[in-house]
Amino acid sequence: MAIYNLDEILNTYGDGYLILEFNHLFISSSLREEVWLLQRTDDDAMVKKIMHEAEEFDIHDAKGDKDFDTYSGGQKAILSCLLIIAVIRNRKINGLKLLLNNVLNSVSDDNRSKLFTKFEGIRSTHNTRLFTDKNDHIQEIL
């Protein structure tokens, strides 16, 4: 039995879903680089927006150039969610199916609740559908 099987997740869901997976949250090493990769430009406004929203989650020391490895696991999970929400808003992406794998259970109850509120916001404005892993299946949670 596999504890952690990224290949299976990608094979099963990779075509239809954008997948955030706890062990592979980012490609690069900082928020600024990650935004650059997704926006194809140095989008300082987006970086600042994410840093500002991160404060709601008691992440007061977020910085655009701060190495992801210096954040805790849960903080990284939160930042990855804020990043994808910012990109969905900025690029007006509609109807995205987002699969969170081992992400929401990496954050505390109150932070999970705050994330849900933000995801509910983009569900209403951008029809984003939110899924999470449940045993060997996924379920739609928003």
Add this chain to the structure above:
Amino acid sequence: MEIKKGKYSLEERGLNFNLSDDLDFKNSECCFYFRGGNGFGKTSFLEKIIIPGLKNDNVQYIYIGQDIRTQLYTLRALLSVQGIKVSDNDEVELLRLWINHSKSATVFILDEFDKYFPDYGFIFDWSDSFIRTYIIVTHLGYSRPDAVAEKYRTCNVRFELVDFDGRLKNVRVKKE
């Protein structure tokens, strides 16, 4: 191994801990649950205070960290060097072998393992014959099921952010 109440500073990680109670890891059979907000230093407390203390006292331990991907690769390589082969996709068996080969350990540390297996009772089944203390970082609101609770005294430890001075987070660590 005991960690006395008092102040512990990890400036390189931007954390100051104020430990309100002694944490006694030498008295058997206890199950510590570490809970608290994200970034309040639960893993740092494990890695920079508890584990060095265990090493200093020559206490053997098993540690399953949050980044299980790297650990599984390392574990597979380690067992391979020892001539123990595990099929590519059987990671639970990999863990079972590791635990079975670690019977000199008396402390078992699990950092958010429950996100991979919400019901991880098998870990206890494999280890409770030799482990005296479990230290579990979790975001789940509940503790282990009855079978474990009967054998191990539960000690809930809460990490609370007191303030952030722009550079350091002051975190209170206390038993509940």
